Amino acid sequence: MYGGGNTFEHIKSNGLENEDPEKLAQFEARIERGEKIEPNDWMPQLYRKQLIRMIEQHAHSEIIGALPEGTWITRAPGFKRKLALMAKVQDEVGHAQLLYSAAETLGKSREQMIDDLINGKSKYSNIFNYPAFTWADSCFISWLVDAGAIVNQLANARGSYGPYCRALDRICAEESFHLKYGHHCVIHMATGTEKQREMMQAAINRWWPPMMHFFGPSDKISVHSEILMRWKVKMGSNDDMRNQFLDMYVPKIWELGFTIPDENLRKNEVTGRWEYTEPDWEEFKRVINGDGPCNKERLAVRRTAEERGRWVREALLAPKTEYVAPLA
Amino acid sequence: MASLRCHFYLITYMESLDPRVNRLNLSTTELTSKAPLDQLGTYEVFSQLKEDKPYFHVGPVHAPNCEMAFLFAKEQFSRRQTCTGLFVVETRNIKVSVFTEGEDTVYNYISNPGELANGNTESFELFHLKKRGKQHEYIGTIEASSAEVALSMVKSEFINDKPVYNIWIIKTSDIESSQDEDKIIWDTLPDKKFRDAIAYKAADKIKEFKERQ
Numbered sequence: 151m152y153g154g155g156n157t158f159e160h161i162k163s164n165g166l167e168n169e170d171p172e173k174l175a176q177f178e179a180r181i182e183r184g185e186k187i188e189p190n191d192w193m194p195q196l197y198r199k200q201l202i203r204m205i206e207q208h209a210h211s212e213i214i215g216a217l218p219e220g221t222w223i224t225r226a227p228g229f230k231r232k233l234a235l236m237a238k239v240q241d242e243v244g245h246a247q248l249l250y251s252a253a254e255t256l257g258k259s260r261e262q263m264i265d266d267l268i269n270g271k272s273k274y275s276n277i278f279n280y281p282a283f284t285w286a287d288s289c290f291i292s293w294l295v296d297a298g299a300i301v302n303q304l305a306n307a308r309g310s311y312g313p314y315c316r317a318l319d320r321i322c323a324e325e326s327f328h329l330k331y332g333h334h335c336v337i338h339m340a341t342g343t344e345k346q347r348e349m350m351q352a353a354i355n356r357w358w359p360p361m362m363h364f365f366g367p368s369d370k371i372s373v374h375s376e377i378l379m380r381w382k383v384k385m386g387s388n389d390d391m392r393n394q395f396l397d398m399y400v401p402k403i404w405e406l407g408f409t410i411p412d413e414n415l416r417k418n419e420v421t422g423r424w425e426y427t428e429p430d431w432e433e434f435k436r437v438i439n440g441d442g443p444c445n446k447e448r449l450a451v452r453r454t455a456e457e458r459g460r461w462v463r464e465a466l467l468a469p470k471t472e473y474v475a476p477l478a
Numbered sequence: 479m480a481s482l483r484c485h486f487y488l489i490t491y492m493e494s495l496d497p498r499v500n501r502l503n504l505s506t507t508e509l510t511s512k513a514p515l516d517q518l519g520t521y522e523v524f525s526q527l528k529e530d531k532p533y534f535h536v537g538p539v540h541a542p543n544c545e546m547a548f549l550f551a552k553e554q555f556s557r558r559q560t561c562t563g564l565f566v567v568e569t570r571n572i573k574v575s576v577f578t579e580g581e582d583t584v585y586n587y588i589s590n591p592g593e594l595a596n597g598n599t600e601s602f603e604l605f606h607l608k609k610r611g612k613q614h615e616y617i618g619t620i621e622a623s624s625a626e627v628a629l630s631m632v633k634s635e636f637i638n639d640k641p642v643y644n645i646w647i648i649k650t651s652d653i654e655s656s657q658d659e660d661k662i663i664w665d666t667l668p669d670k671k672f673r674d675a676i677a678y679k680a681a682d683k684i685k686e687f688k689e690r691q
Contacts, residue, residue, distance in 0.1 A: 185610050185611065185628070186610055186611035188577075188610065188611075190577055191577075216577070221495060221496040221499075230672065233672050234672050235563075237672060237673050239560070240557075241612065244553070244554055247539075247554055248554070250538065251537055251538045251539075254538075259517060260517060260540065261517040281492060282495065283493050283495060312610075312611050315611070316537075316613065317610075322560055323558075324677045327673055327674055327675045327677075327678070329675070330675040330676075330677075330678035331675075331678050333678070333680065334678035334679075334680050337680040337683050337684060338680070338683070338688075340687065341683050341686070341687045399523040405684065405688075405690065406684070406687070407687070411498060426564075442489075442494070443489040443491065443492045444494075446492050447499060451499060451502075454502060455561075463518070466518065466542040467518075467542065468518070468519065468542035468543055470519075470543070471518065471519025471520075471541070471542060471543065471568060472519050472520070472570055473518065473519055473520055473540070474519075474520045474569050475520070475523060475533075475569075476520055476522065476537070476538035476569060476571050477538070477569055477572065477574065477646075478535065478613060478614070
């Protein structure tokens with residue numbers, strides 16, 4: 151599970167003037183041919199930097215994303231739902247492990263990434279800074295937040311960096327169960343009692359604005375984003391991803407007799423694009439910068455886990471082994 | 479145009495909804511670093527999906543020793559799919575050849591053996607990268623006096639074959655591997671149907687719901 155709308159670093163200079171033009175041309179030709187870039191290949195600094203940032207944000211999102219749903223394991227209705235939710239949360243944490251490893255091959259240590267998460271330097275998907283009040287909120291996350299994540303992840307799996315693509319292939323295979331499980335939960339709420347339907351509708355009303363934020367603000371076409379697209383770091387614009395999500399899931403929400411709290415939401419049959427009320431991007435910025443309902447709690451939980459696990463790591467510290475970057 | 483206002487608008491902090499979190503009485507004010515560094519060692523993991531299939535590299539884990547690396551690897555890489563064998567090796571103990579591309583094979587860069595007749599030999603595991611973007615595949619085990627000699631011994635076998643873009647060679651004694659009697663650890667995998675998408679069919683429920691409308 152992963153929130154897209156990566157916050158790519160906007161830097162004034164691309165730094166490309168400092169790169170060897172011959173090597174840069176070979177690198178671009180390789181991507182053009184559809185070949186993957188591997189850790190031992192030459193790559194521009196900008197490519198390395200942006201990939202580390204993107205994969206690291208993705209990994210943090212998996213870790214933090216497990217928290218709002220993890221809260222519901224003890225209160226999940228019935229044994230089957232508990233079993234499934236536990237397996238899902240375990241998967242998400244496993245995905246973080248795969249992603250940290252992929253980022254490590256680019257030269258940033260796992261330790262440094264975890265440190266940057268708990269000291270507030272790195273970002274993660276903004277949607278996890280909101281609270282899951284009821285079981286229906288947990289159902290919304292399992293189905294629709296995961297669905298949004300899969301839209302992003304399937305696109306990124308066609309990217310150019312080998313270790314990231316391989317991690318994503320594994321992750322997407324596992325996510326298919328999450329999506330089906332989430333849909334199953336929502337269908338049961340939709341076809342249940344009047345009270346259950348009300349709960350589900352209330353969750354949809356709560357989560358729709360953060361869901362629209364999920365794919366990030368419209369990206370302006372800049373030289374910078376053009377380069378990232380050419381290098382297959384970014385596989386589509388935020389608006390394209392959002393449109394694809396709406397196309398696939400709005401009909402499925404409507405099919406269950408629920409409404410979506412945006413009276414302007416409709417598909418323009420001429421352009422084939424969805425029209426909607428512009429999400430509140432000021433709110434998005436405020437929350438991503440730390441002032442959301444759950445930002446402090448999420449980081450505090452993560453930091454506490456780190457502090458409480460310290461004695462275990464100290465007891466296990468083995469000078470006979472050595473930390474090195476993974477090979478592939 | 480009015481923007482889509484979030485339900486949570488201007489809530490900048492709230493008490494946790496998880497009673498366990500509230501009991502922890504977490505400090506939510508300061509952001510601190512977790513130093514000192516205590517990063518564990520790096521291991522590469524190889525797995526076999528079916529009895530008659532070769533082992534493939536699947537990814538790394540971090541652990542304080544081989545045994546724990548094996549346990550982490552089992553959770554990370556064989557939790558969700560069938561598995562018949564798994565082994566781990568410390569990343570620094572893998573000898574990595576040069577990389578080639580196109581029609582150029584790594585074996586063009588392996589020099590011929592100086593001396594083959596050497597009394598003390600040990601066994602080495604050989605892995606090939608046959609396609610860019612894929613992962614290394616197990617090829618075979620060779621007895622030789624060193625990794626270099628081992629490669630030169632197999633050179634003639636692969637030089638006219640399809641190009642090999644990279645070779646990993648590992649001393650067999652550096653490997654921590656599952657044994658035949660360990661295979662029971664994967665016995666319960668097929669029972670965990672709740673991890674498969676197919677266990678969540680609900681088309682009938684939707685159909686019934688629509689008919690009721």
